[in-house]
Amino acid sequence: MLFSEIDTTYLANTIKGLQGKKLILWGAGRRLKGFVEQYCGDGKLLPTPYGVCDSTREIAEKTLWGIPVLPFKDVQAMLPKDTVIIITAGLLELQARVVASELYYFPLFHCRTFEVYDYLQKNLDQCDRAIGLLADPVSKKTYRGCIENILCGRLWDQSLFSASPYFGNDINERLDASGQLVFAGAFNGKHLDRALENNPAIRIAAFEPSKTWSAYLREKFKAAPQVTIHNKILWSENTLLSFDDDMSNSGLDAHVTTDAANSTYQHEGVAIDDYIEGKVSMIALDVEGSEQRVVQGAHRTIERDRPKLCLCLYHNLDDYFRIPVIISERYGYRLHVKHHSTISAIETVLYAV
Structure with missing residues (x-):
């Protein structure tokens, strides 16, 4: 396939x-x-x-x-x-x-x-290599199906849908409270709510670079001491970045940009290796195309703690095909893919366990 x-x-x-x-x-x-x-x-x-x-x-x-x-x-x-x-x-x-x-x-x-x-025309061998790294036929069918749907203009496909992104599914059933969950792209907190419901003992380091949404999250979780909200951008290094908060669209497409003149503001970027203290049991990333950068900045943490990884693939085409290769070759994880939307081109997640 x-x-x-x-x-x-x-x-x-x-x-x-x-x-x-x-x-x-x-x-x-x-x-x-x-x-x-x-x-x-x-x-x-x-x-x-x-x-x-x-x-x-x-x-x-x-x-x-x-x-x-x-x-x-x-x-x-x-x-x-x-x-x-x-x-x-x-x-x-x-x-x-x-x-x-x-x-x-x-x-x-x-x-x-x-x-x-x-x-695909320019990188077909690399794309075939990526799908060959997946550990099970359902993942391969899902992975290829998402790309084929985009090629064919099939916007909706209920057959690929799988519920419960990141955890609470058959790959990651229960969150491991022996370490902390690093969750980036916390947005409105819906997945943080799910995490606490999944395992009330889990400690969560939640990253949300939007000033508006991070303020909302701090208020929302002020009575949950196990949840820490970080108003920072997870990145490959500690540096200052241009950020478009996309609040005209409720922040749904907020992202780091190279166009400083049209960015919303300059914001602090940090690497997991330098910023997070203590054991990490899971890293979940929905960071609008910065996933490869964040993985670079978590290299020592991944090697030390072997956390489960849940990485969104769909923001950049290169992510669909490069991220599985990076995770497999550098760290030797077993790879799976699930698709968590009936819309073909969003919510495709790589699981590394």
Whole structure:
């Protein structure tokens, strides 16, 4: 069960067929620039787009990243046989508008489909190597199924769903109170509540870099002395980082950014090896694409304590395939994958036990 066995003929033919079509990018948020720069134009996977539009706001500029801005009504008036639309927004931001906007007759793709296709074409051996490291056939089926769903545009798939992320499942049934749980990406505390319910004796070092959410968590768990809230970014080293708290979206996409000018604030990053004292029995990371960095900063802790690891894979394409290799080769863990959402492209977790 390998990634090289996935039939990508349909997408290959779609890409070839884009020549002579009007390629429209729908969504002018922060995804647009990176997608255009990496995938669109001469010598790249996709041709230069005909235009960009956005149905959620008026765009004042006449062009964005060299692409003409079109009124959304002009896109709606185009002929589906001559047009291909790629959504360059979050996975769920515009899909609900397809019916209301009467775009269901158009060939419509999400940008993630082309990102995955391009990554597989360039890194197929590495991807096959990663799936070969998984310890059981269900993990392999789940892992490949998530990627295949994105390639095929299958947003929902109930068949891959598994309840109870990180603990309380058949891989990690009960939290080990002989050490502490390091949980990064604590957000609104729902998984901290679950941890205390799973084992009231567990000590939790919870990391939440958002100032708003960390203040909320300190108030929420003020009567739980076994829970410590750290308003810091877990990272590979102790350093100052630019952070976008994404509070306009309730912090759902808060992340470290290299774009300091457009970040919310500068924030302290710390490494587990330098910051956490005492034995660690589990590390669970949902840190919006910083998982590889955090693992680097926990090297000594992992070697010393052999904590169970629960690492989100879905934020960056490279994480899907690099993290299993890193964890297997450096530390020799047994690897499993579970998918904790009916949405194909989120909540895929690597378990190392």
